[in-house]
Amino acid sequence: MKKDKNIDELFRDKLLNYEQSPPAYILDNVLAGVAGARRNRKIIFWRVAGVAAALLLAFIAGWQINMHNDVITEPVVTNSRQNVAEKPIEVLPEVNMAESKSPVETQISESVMKSGTVNFQVAELSKENQISRIHTNSENAKVTNPKPIQLNQANESLVVAANGGSGMLEPIKSLFRQISLGTTNNDRKLEKIKTEDLLVVNHDKTIDQQIMEQNKQLMQAENQTKTKSRWLIGAQVSPEYNVSRSSHSQVYASNMLNASSNPVDLGGGISVEFKKGKRWSIQSGVYYSGMGQSSGNSNLTPGKDYALASTNRGSEYFNTNVSFDASNSKMLMNSTAGVIEFKTIPSGIVLGTNLEDKSLVSNAVVVSNARFIQNFEYIEIPLYLRYTLLDSKFDVEMMGGFSSNLLVGNQTFMESSTGKSKIGSTKDMESMSYSGTLGVGLKYGLSKRVYLNVEPRVKYFLNSLNSNASVNYKPYTVGVFTGLSYEF
Amino acid sequence: MLYHQFAPKMFGVCLRYAKDATEAEDNLQDGFIKVFANLKNFRHDGSLEGWIRRIMINVSLEKLRKQHLLYPVEDVAVYDTVNFSDDVLAKIAADDLMKLIQQLPPRYRMVFNLYVMEGYSHQEIAEEMSITQGTSKSNLARAREILKKKIQENYRELVTQNNNTA
Numbered sequence: 028m029k030k031d032k033n034i035d036e037l038f039r040d041k042l043l044n045y046e047q048s049p050p051a052y053i054l055d056n057v058l059a060g061v062a063g064a065r066r067n068r069k070i071i072f073w074r075v076a077g078v079a080a081a082l083l084l085a086f087i088a089g090w091q092i093n094m095h096n097d098v099i100t101e102p103v104v105t106n107s108r109q110n111v112a113e114k115p116i117e118v119l120p121e122v123n124m125a126e127s128k129s130p131v132e133t134q135i136s137e138s139v140m141k142s143g144t145v146n147f148q149v150a151e152l153s154k155e156n157q158i159s160r161i162h163t164n165s166e167n168a169k170v171t172n173p174k175p176i177q178l179n180q181a182n183e184s185l186v187v188a189a190n191g192g193s194g195m196l197e198p199i200k201s202l203f204r205q206i207s208l209g210t211t212n213n214d215r216k217l218e219k220i221k222t223e224d225l226l227v228v229n230h231d232k233t234i235d236q237q238i239m240e241q242n243k244q245l246m247q248a249e250n251q252t253k254t255k256s257r258w259l260i261g262a263q264v265s266p267e268y269n270v271s272r273s274s275h276s277q278v279y280a281s282n283m284l285n286a287s288s289n290p291v292d293l294g295g296g297i298s299v300e301f302k303k304g305k306r307w308s309i310q311s312g313v314y315y316s317g318m319g320q321s322s323g324n325s326n327l328t329p330g331k332d333y334a335l336a337s338t339n340r341g342s343e344y345f346n347t348n349v350s351f352d353a354s355n356s357k358m359l360m361n362s363t364a365g366v367i368e369f370k371t372i373p374s375g376i377v378l379g380t381n382l383e384d385k386s387l388v389s390n391a392v393v394v395s396n397a398r399f400i401q402n403f404e405y406i407e408i409p410l411y412l413r414y415t416l417l418d419s420k421f422d423v424e425m426m427g428g429f430s431s432n433l434l435v436g437n438q439t440f441m442e443s444s445t446g447k448s449k450i451g452s453t454k455d456m457e458s459m460s461y462s463g464t465l466g467v468g469l470k471y472g473l474s475k476r477v478y479l480n481v482e483p484r485v486k487y488f489l490n491s492l493n494s495n496a497s498v499n500y501k502p503y504t505v506g507v508f509t510g511l512s513y514e515f
Numbered sequence: 516m517l518y519h520q521f522a523p524k525m526f527g528v529c530l531r532y533a534k535d536a537t538e539a540e541d542n543l544q545d546g547f548i549k550v551f552a553n554l555k556n557f558r559h560d561g562s563l564e565g566w567i568r569r570i571m572i573n574v575s576l577e578k579l580r581k582q583h584l585l586y587p588v589e590d591v592a593v594y595d596t597v598n599f600s601d602d603v604l605a606k607i608a609a610d611d612l613m614k615l616i617q618q619l620p621p622r623y624r625m626v627f628n629l630y631v632m633e634g635y636s637h638q639e640i641a642e643e644m645s646i647t648q649g650t651s652k653s654n655l656a657r658a659r660e661i662l663k664k665k666i667q668e669n670y671r672e673l674v675t676q677n678n679n680t681a
Contacts, residue, residue, distance in 0.1 A: 034659055035631045038616070041609040043632055045527035053544050054518055060548040
């Protein structure tokens with residue numbers, strides 16, 4: 028045991044406070060890693076937000092489909108009302124019989140069965156109040172039924188039976204209908220009908236007739252509500268001007284191409300918009316978006332080798348070093364958007380190696396007058412919220428939201444005096460990126476349903492398009508989307 | 516800066532838990548990324564150095580788990596018990612001792628470090644490494660024997676010289 032302590036103490040004494048300076052590049056890696064971790068947290072946030080938005084959209088779509096299904100049930104109600112109208116004489120005796128003979132709820136249920144009245148609108152109303160008031164105010168009926176709700180339950184059971192399979196969904200449909208009824212101006216009208224108009228009951232009419240009139244009023248109010256919700260589908264195209272916005276680690280930026288110009292690309296796609304009420308709408312769709320940038324010689328001061336070279340090749344001497352990937356021997360060159368990976372060494376360029384400058388001993392330089400053009404193509408799934416500022420012949424709308432952008436194209440071209448050729452791609456591009464969009468829309472009605480849209484938009488990327496820890500590439504895009512939309 | 520203050524000492528810790536300098540650098544890097552990411556969670560109820568050291572140890576432990584290196588080691592070799600005088604031990608440099616620790620099998624190295632250097636009990640080591648206390652004791656004994664054997668092999672001259680002197 029003593030000997031164990033002996034060796035333990037040896038190691039403890041000599042190694043417990045052992046210190047050794049780590050290599051300098053560890054700090055760079057740590058800082059890059061911390062930045063990467065922050066970026067990942069942001070990406071996770073936008074992914075969660077994207078899922079939430081998709082769920083919201085799905086919910087609204089489901090809601091609307093459900094609302095649409097409700098319309099199908101309307102003819103059942105209409106027919107039943109017609110049946111009742113054709114048989115007023117048959118109804119009266121039935122109700123009168125209720126005064127003298129048997130329990131009221133049974134008789135009225137029978138009358139409902141005979142007349143074929145299937146009133147699911149009755150079920151929507153505040154049932155006890157409605158039926159109670161009708162009964163109290165109706166002299167003909169003189170219903171003093173202590174259990175008026177039973178009448179209503181009987182009606183509901185008839186409704187389920189009459190509607191067959193669709194009756195199973197009736198409570199859910201009724202719930203959706205009630206949710207929608209609670210939000211708009213027409214809903215307030217509906218409530219008014221329920222609360223105030225019911226007090227003014229025509230005493231001379233039968234119960235069925237009174238219910239029929241209420242149904243009619245309710246349906247009219249509901250139809251008015253439905254006309255406010257509408258869909259628009261459209262197609263837009265836009266020239267897109269991309270502005271590079273990037274930052275890089277010091278080591279990376281010290282040897283990097285200079286992005287000098289941004290070509291104008293084309294974007295566009297199909298949009299689907301759901302408009303609820305007069306002001307607010309929500310929009311999604313599928314868009315194609317092209318982005319690109321052109322890079323040339325670095326603007327850094329040329330080194331010794333470049334100075335020598337300038338006597339021979341002058342401006343053709345490329346002062347951005349290239350390196351070679353040890354794993355696949357591919358040539359690599361830093362650009363503002365990320366590292367360009369060459370498929371092969373392109374024809375038409377000369378590589379200078381074994382440079383006098385010792386700092387470049389493991390690298391090479393490209394001797395060429397070429398420019399490098401990096402093109403990225405995205406499929407964009409947006410979720411925008413729109414608000415109508417001015418509702419007239421020219422609608423003016425504000426729009427904003429965010430999009431998920433799926434990378435579908437990544438190509439790099441080299442352009443020189445001899446022509447343009449594809450040379451490879453940009454490494455480490457994120458397959459999915461997220462962007463925010465702001466815009467102002469002008470809408471002109473060409474006809475009752477067709478609109479011409481002109482919409483300047485600014486789109487900015489929320490995360491770096493390149494996952495390389497040394498590159499933070501977040502371009503933004505300015506475009507004027509022009510197209511047509513159809514309302515239905 | 517926090518990094519400059521603690522990096523040399525923590526690199527020393529990582530070297531003890533790693534098989535070589537490259538692995539230690541990786542662990543130091545991952546450890547400091549965690550330190551900076553979780554700095555706001557430091558509750559100031561202990562020393563900052565202790566908290567950072569704990570993160571470095573956890574990173575090393577996680578790395579070993581991921582590499583499935585914590586498998587039981589059946590060390591069939593039986594080492595003779597070797598005793599050294601304090602004079603011999605005092606002449607061995609810290610860098611050499613570090614190399615000896617790095618040559619230990621991963622689990623022995625982990626147990627030896629946690630017990631001898633960090634002062635953990637066998638119960639704490641057993642919980643940390645999901646092994647039994649008996650295994651922890653056995654691994655520690657094996658680690659000591661291997662280290663003694665290595666010292667005897669590598670510093671034969673010193674040992675012989677010392678014995679002759681005695």
